[in-house]
Amino acid sequence: MLSRHTLALGLGLMMTTALAGIASAQEKTLRIAMTAADIPRTLGQPDQGFEGNRFTGIPIYDSLVQWDLSKEKEPSVPIPGLATEWSVGEDKTKWTFKLRPGVKFHDGSPVNAAAVVWNVQKVLDKSAPHFDASQVGVTASRMPTLRSAKAIDDMTVELTTSEPDSFLPINITNLFMASPAHWEAKFKAASASDPAEKAKQAWTAFAADPSGSGPFKVTRFVPRERLELAANDAYWDEKRRPKIAKVVLIPLPEANARTAALLSGQVDWIEAPAPDAAAQIKSRGFKIYQNVQPHNWPWQLSFAEGSPWLDKRVRHAANLCINRSELKEALNGMMAEATATYEPGHPWYGNPTFKAKYDPAAGKKLMTEAGFSASKPLKVKVQTSASGSGQMQPLPMNEFVQQALKDCYFDVELDVVEWNTLFNSWRLGAKDPAARGSHATNVSFASMDPFFGMVRFSSTKAFPPVSNNWGYYGNAEIDKLIADARTTFDDKARDVALAKLHTRIVDDAPFVWIAHDVGPRAMSAKVKGVVQPQSWFIDIATMSMD
């Protein structure tokens, strides 16, 4: 007969063990607060910029080529994903991709050439039953030359571009593979009779219950509130087989709300904590991770007739007169000093002769040579916004630069407009009335892809309104450098060609380079194995929790 005490002790032990088990299970759930105001779209091609790719792209889906997110010290580079190898044909417009055998979507259907063709069609083939206009914008613009796909055999697919384009393998990191079989099932279950309406319903149903081949599967989706993911234990890449059983993604657009959520233990990880709260976050035992990102926060200069920036000495002077380390201090360290679009160490950096370091004496000398002085400053007008995606803290940062340049004989006028207005004006160019006579625009941008980092700002084919060469910078020589890079298909040789282009850009200084974002995120100390790569993305699959 057990005594009362023994029984109580036994029950107590059992309860403690059970509670510890529950606690442990709870701890294996990683709760992440995103900056997005809604769950980024889950149907394969996420919205909400690269935060979408970070949280509802890469964890749920795979692409043919993916980013290497395993290194902190080196720039993130494209590596094989669902494709194990690829090559370009004789005419340089047909690419052959060999697919990884044995990969399955979360619904069990195979990832094969037909599935890849289907995924290209979803955004490029208007006649395809599953064509979805809502996914076109965020996809087609990121792979501007891709035109079609064809299955060569079950595990080989051919992609065709409109012109020779060696950037294609980088571009297609943005094309995520959704399961055709799962979509077909949703299509069959849709109630509408009109095929277009039925397809729309199928995509809506697919978004609520998606199927990719990534390391995490969607288990619950509540619009605007939460997305729950569970580990895909059958993931093809053993190194990326998740150690965390469950991930919960919560949209929290307000920085102070995110910080409070972390401090109160409501979440384990927040994106972009409020900069003022960094010290408090650290003092409460949380860790802040950051690393330089392929992001630029510059002034893009106008080369239109009458622009004060037409004089190269003035452009160099502005780059030399900004004490970027002081600006970094003002932002509590939450930026990296920008001296070019790509920094030394990056394969595309090259060997520019101009170095955008802090040297106000050299800057003043150049300004004096150009005919300006304290009593005769150069008037420049810069258009910026008070907020916006990737804009960091535009007003205090611009005021800092304004003050810094004042010492170098610049009289800077800031024209602050609403974010969407600035965004639209970016496309319309410096000569358009939307620029309101500005000589520079301050729109931040992603530069992980050579087209987005360099070509669209330096090609004469990218003059407004075609693309974002707002300042009309470019000439035949630069176009030739671009063409060389685009038609060089050996990866290393292409990098050399891109480095030549970057060298030319840095020497010409069509930008005042100021800052790179560092993607700060604060996490509980329980989250282990965090690698913050030099990328907009981060790999949750390789993390673990205590």
Next chain:
Amino acid sequence: MLVYLARRVVYTIPILLGVSLVCFALVHIAPGDPLVSVLPPDASAELQAQLRALYGFDQPYIVQFLRWLGRALQGDLGTSIASGRSVTTEVVTAVGYTLRIAVLATLIGFFFGSLFGFVAGYYRGSAMDRIASFVSVLGVSVPHYWLGMVLVIIFAAILGWLPPTGKGDESSLWESFRHMILPAVTMSVIPMGIVARTVRALVADILSQEFVVGLRAKGLTDAGIFRHVVKNAAPTALAVMGLQLGYLLGGSILIETVFSWPGTGFVLNNAIFQRDLPLLQGTILVLALFFVILNLLVDMLQTALDPRIQRS
């Protein structure tokens, strides 16, 4: 009464039509592209034109408006450009969430507002009046988003008693309620201040009327007189409360953003920033509809409470 009700319902139609027309015009006058959420700025001109045609934004404004209106009359508010979800579902869900905290905030605001108002009005000129008036002025004046942040810092970040954001796990009623407390208390401050000031003025006015002197002369106790004052002040206080509920339903953008509460304010805020035209128009239309219905209900309630108010 029925004729009055029918007339009010008919009046609703031009109001809603006007609201939708003004909203449509304002959204199109404002700078920005309605496809900004699905079309990055680096998209080619060809792609822009292609998507504009696919979404029907290449059509003349009048055609776009009439198409939208035609669908709205059948209960279909379209599809959100940003999320691809049905606007009707989005708005109905959001209204449900806003209604929860708006009703709770109105109840808190009405209870404390009436309490402060009656006390201040009944004891006019006393220290209690000054305290109650100070609290009500504070309620009207304090920026509620600031108050929200302060409450979050105190009760969530420092004390850890209440969750700072979101709506919580709905499977637990208690957990759900805990998530409502901070936003509802923050939201209640304005109606509390307004109701308190209105009731104070009403009570002071009623107390100075002859019938109160008559009641006192008849020997009625203070409690009896208080009951008469309450009865006379109630219709106006209720009308104010109804209007406040209407304001709270549509005017909680800041609070819902601070607390990431997925209500109409949160949805509207996102729709504005993303230039999500169908969602913006749908939400405003539904809110306008709510406001009109609420006003109608308040008018009817007033009539029921005070037969002297004749509706003809």
